[in-house]
Amino acid sequence: MSKNSDLQKRRDASIARGISNQLPVFVERARNAEIWDVEGRRYVDFASGIAVVNTGHVHPRVQAAVAAQLEAFTHTCFMVTPYAVAVDLAERLNKLAPGPTAKKSIFVTTGAEAVENAIKIARAHTGRSGVIAFGGGFHGRTFMAMALTGKVAPYKAGFGPFPAEIYHAPFPIAYHGVSTRDSLEALEHLFKYDIEPTRVAAIIIEPVLGEGGFYIAPPEFLQALRKLCDQHGIVLVIDEIQTGFARTGRMFAIEYAGIEPDLMTMAKSLAGGFPLAAVVGKAAIMDAAAPGGLGGTYAGSPIACAAALAVLDVIETEHLCERARTIGETMAQSLRDAAKSLPAIGDVRNLGAMVAMELVQARDAHRPDADLTKALVKRAAANGLVILSCGLYGNVIRCLVPLTASEEIVREGLAILTQSLRELQRETIERTTAIA
Ligand SMILES: Cc1ncc(COP(=O)(O)O)c(C=O)c1O
Numbered sequence: 337m338s339k340n341s342d343l344q345k346r347r348d349a350s351i352a353r354g355i356s357n358q359l360p361v362f363v364e365r366a367r368n369a370e371i372w373d374v375e376g377r378r379y380v381d382f383a384s385g386i387a388v389v390n391t392g393h394v395h396p397r398v399q400a401a402v403a404a405q406l407e408a409f410t411h412t413c414f415m416v417t418p419y420a421v422a423v424d425l426a427e428r429l430n431k432l433a434p435g436p437t438a439k440k441s442i443f444v445t446t447g448a449e450a451v452e453n454a455i456k457i458a459r460a461h462t463g464r465s466g467v468i469a470f471g472g473g474f475h476g477r478t479f480m481a482m483a484l485t486g487k488v489a490p491y492k493a494g495f496g497p498f499p500a501e502i503y504h505a506p507f508p509i510a511y512h513g514v515s516t517r518d519s520l521e522a523l524e525h526l527f528k529y530d531i532e533p534t535r536v537a538a539i540i541i542e543p544v545l546g547e548g549g550f551y552i553a554p555p556e557f558l559q560a561l562r563k564l565c566d567q568h569g570i571v572l573v574i575d576e577i578q579t580g581f582a583r584t585g586r587m588f589a590i591e592y593a594g595i596e597p598d599l600m601t602m603a604k605s606l607a608g609g610f611p612l613a614a615v616v617g618k619a620a621i622m623d624a625a626a627p628g629g630l631g632g633t634y635a636g637s638p639i640a641c642a643a644a645l646a647v648l649d650v651i652e653t654e655h656l657c658e659r660a661r662t663i664g665e666t667m668a669q670s671l672r673d674a675a676k677s678l679p680a681i682g683d684v685r686n687l688g689a690m691v692a693m694e695l696v697q698a699r700d701a702h703r704p705d706a707d708l709t710k711a712l713v714k715r716a717a718a719n720g721l722v723i724l725s726c727g728l729y730g731n732v733i734r735c736l737v738p739l740t741a742s743e744e745i746v747r748e749g750l751a752i753l754t755q756s757l758r759e760l761q762r763e764t765i766e767r768t769t770a771i772a
Pocket of ligand 1: 446447451474475476477542546547576577579
């Protein structure tokens, strides 16, 4: 038995099936945009651990910062005896968050926890309970985050009842016929049918749907949300957990809309692979919760904070925002070229290096091909590329290559991706011809 299949057997016997398992590839080592499995096979990494290592696996500067922190101390609990690395990081994030208003931050451990805390803060600030999120959005697996998530299977099925006063409006997705105007009208309908705006504490939105399929919210929609929130005293929460830290070609995707969020949630690439999340927002709102109301034993781990400071340095010194835009153009162009001879590619879209292709039958947006998408993830892995699927209908391939990847690695991964899709297309044609 191979090492991978042996480990897979042990994994299946020891880990509950609720934890999904995309590939039977057990990692031994990873560097920058490459992964080696326990059998010595090499993979190009277009997943970045789900948008976590924008600065690549084990970036030397992150590694050195973590090693130095490990020497100093690993945990005292920030709520008991605080430390400078967390304060340094808060100051830097407060400066990086868009808009002129003074900011404050809190640190927690996971993205879902950041979302939970953003809603707690918005409720404490407004004294209201309602929260509006969007169809197809993903905000995490804890109770409030799960309730806000706009996708039932597999995230919510069987886990109810959910916290009350959560409402969903459609996310504007031009490819599926939902315009900015449709989404804004749906919000007006919510205010008519379900809840008066004066009882809404927060509207939470991803500027680009992550798990939902890499659909990009039009800037005018985000600007309209800003106006709506100002008009009704609602806290606008921008979830940058997947889009943040140079991924989209800006430090934060919301910068493309030119608006100032009230609160932002951050996690994933913030700390280059160490569990760290943050809520960063307008100081007056952030201070609404009373002392002790926010926090956690591991909230703001010094190791993770040290890693995050190094990540921010790397983004700056290696010009990763610019690099993300170049990578995004290369990838989107290459996939658009491939689409000319691959009818399964219904749409290619990107914001910086957040690149996706939507797989459909016969170029028809209304005929999502989830089976092909699953098969492509497996085939690509067999050919040496790790990629992820996503999307409300499970038919989107998302590419999240580390922004530190070389041009050659990006091109190598693209070649494997398109070659894998060509193989599957040829096999489908051969099968259909054989049946006929
Ligand atoms: C936009 C967004 N919000 C929240 C989360 C939840 O983050 P975590 O898995 O760290 O709890 C995710 C994770 O994929 C995400 O993409």
